[in-house]
Amino acid sequence: MQRIVIVGGGFSGINVANKISKKTKRKNVSIVLIEPREDNVYEPFYLYWSFRKDPLKKFHIPIRKVLRKRVQHIPALATKIDTKNKSVDLSNGETIRYDYLVLATGARMAEEKVGAYEKDNVHHFYLTKATTELREALKNFNGGTIVISPSTVPYKCPPAPMEFAFMVDRYLRKRKIRDKSTIKFLYPLLRPYPERRVAAKIQELYDKRGIEFVEFFNFERVDKENNKIVSLEGDEIEYDLLVLIPPHEGHKVIIEAELGDREGFVPTDRFTLKVKDHDHIYAIGDCTNLPVSKSGAVSHFSSPIVAKNILLEIEGKEPTKKYNGFTICFVVTSPRRSLLLFFSYAYPPKKFGLHNLFIYGLVKKAFKIAYFKAILKGYL
Numbered sequence: 001m002q003r004i005v006i007v008g009g010g011f012s013g014i015n016v017a018n019k020i021s022k023k024t025k026r027k028n029v030s031i032v033l034i035e036p037r038e039d040n041v042y043e044p045f046y047l048y049w050s051f052r053k054d055p056l057k058k059f060h061i062p063i064r065k066v067l068r069k070r071v072q073h074i075p076a077l078a079t080k081i082d083t084k085n086k087s088v089d090l091s092n093g094e095t096i097r098y099d100y101l102v103l104a105t106g107a108r109m110a111e112e113k114v115g116a117y118e119k120d121n122v123h124h125f126y127l128t129k130a131t132t133e134l135r136e137a138l139k140n141f142n143g144g145t146i147v148i149s150p151s152t153v154p155y156k157c158p159p160a161p162m163e164f165a166f167m168v169d170r171y172l173r174k175r176k177i178r179d180k181s182t183i184k185f186l187y188p189l190l191r192p193y194p195e196r197r198v199a200a201k202i203q204e205l206y207d208k209r210g211i212e213f214v215e216f217f218n219f220e221r222v223d224k225e226n227n228k229i230v231s232l233e234g235d236e237i238e239y240d241l242l243v244l245i246p247p248h249e250g251h252k253v254i255i256e257a258e259l260g261d262r263e264g265f266v267p268t269d270r271f272t273l274k275v276k277d278h279d280h281i282y283a284i285g286d287c288t289n290l291p292v293s294k295s296g297a298v299s300h301f302s303s304p305i306v307a308k309n310i311l312l313e314i315e316g317k318e319p320t321k322k323y324n325g326f327t328i329c330f331v332v333t334s335p336r337r338s339l340l341l342f343f344s345y346a347y348p349p350k351k352f353g354l355h356n357l358f359i360y361g362l363v364k365k366a367f368k369i370a371y372f373k374a375i376l377k378g379y380l
């Protein structure tokens with residue numbers, strides 16, 4: 001019996017488990033998913049949830065409901081990975097042996113590194129509890145300066161903070177307090193998005209809506225006593241409400257097993273998705289150091305490669321399948337409009353479709369249904 005153990009059952013882990021299950025009927029292969037949570041969260045919904053209170057079930061789904069029957073879910077935390085003995089210790093006291101290991105632990109939101117989220121005017125929308133608190137703060141906001149900024153790169157879904165600025169603009173207009181408010185979007189580059197043509201479009205839309213873009217702002221710290229955000233270069237910007245994307249890093253279990261780089265992200269071969277210098281270990285999604293965005297779309301397009309390469313190895317063949325870095329990204333510019341972008345290793349992001357159509361806004365919303373009904377289950 002060949003046992004494939006997947007550590008982390010977020011989008012990447014569930015997706016790869018289902019893809020492996022779908023691609024092999026072999027009876028001598030078992031698939032085990034280690035994930036302490038019972039639910040999977042559709043994170044893009046946080047952008048909407050910051051502004052309105054939908055029930056949790058609208059974007060949470062029980063993991064068992066989307067996992068194929070053949071995949072065994074162990075609801076525990078992996079506490080230690082022993083690559084020499086090919087085993088994983090679990091928080092329930094068990095030790096589980098593997099023949100193939102897939103790391104899919106995602107990125108940890110290192111909120112403690114900011115040391116300011118306890119304030120009632122410093123928030124983010126990258127976790128459920130944090131988003132709930134942000135929604136409350138937005139409800140109580142009656143004018144002033146809202147500052148939006150990433151704290152470090154990389155962070156999940158690169159356009160999300162920039163999209164958030166569009167959403168805040170609309171929210172304040174609806175509440176008729178836009179004229180009493182300033183929105184500032186801070187970014188470490190000289191333009192609001194890495195790709196020049198996309199950045200030009202974003203800048204045009206920002207100008208139209210009076211959103212201020214502050215270029216080359218490299219976050220250093222929050223001066224919470226004086227309500228200021230300070231850059232490495234010493235610039236200070238005052239806020240009444242700060243929306244700061246938390247620092248991202250790898251999880252403890254990865255760092256302690258010496259499977260991570262300086263930030264705790266897993267050095268991963270960009271084509272085969274094998275973990276560098278380790279046989280029989282693959283990595284997928286936000287836990288990797290791949291030169292692509294930390295996004296569900298990357299997990300989606302790379303999961304068949306991980307699945308296929310492991311199955312090739314099980315058959316005694318070379319893992320020859322290669323991920324070409326392809327991904328897509330919807331950038332929401334209003335609740336009903338978005339831009340559609342395409343990237344890959346070969347054309348980072350030279351070749352892209354730039355659209356601003358009502359239909360793409362709808363597609364982004366419809367995507368949630370596809371996510372739960374087909375993508376997570378490995379049908380697409």
Ligand SMILES: Cc1cc2nc3c(=O)[nH]c(=O)nc-3n(C[C@H](O)[C@H](O)[C@H](O)COP(=O)(O)OP(=O)(O)OC[C@H]3O[C@@H](n4cnc5c(N)ncnc54)[C@H](O)[C@@H]3O)c2cc1C
Pocket residue numbers: 007008009010011012013034035036037042043044045046047076077078079104105106107125126127156157160251253284285286287294295296297298299330
């Ligand atoms: C606001 C927001 C908007 C976004 N919008 C988009 C979008 O429009 N399009 C897009 O493609 N992507 C988007 N993303 C990004 C996308 O949601 C993530 O990239 C994706 O969910 C990553 O999946 P993952 O499985 O790699 O990581 P995660 O979803 O973080 O899952 C990792 C899992 O590992 C588990 N874990 C961690 N440590 C251990 C351990 N020791 N033992 C066992 N399990 C462990 C965790 O509990 C977690 O469930 C967005 C993200 C956010 C926050």
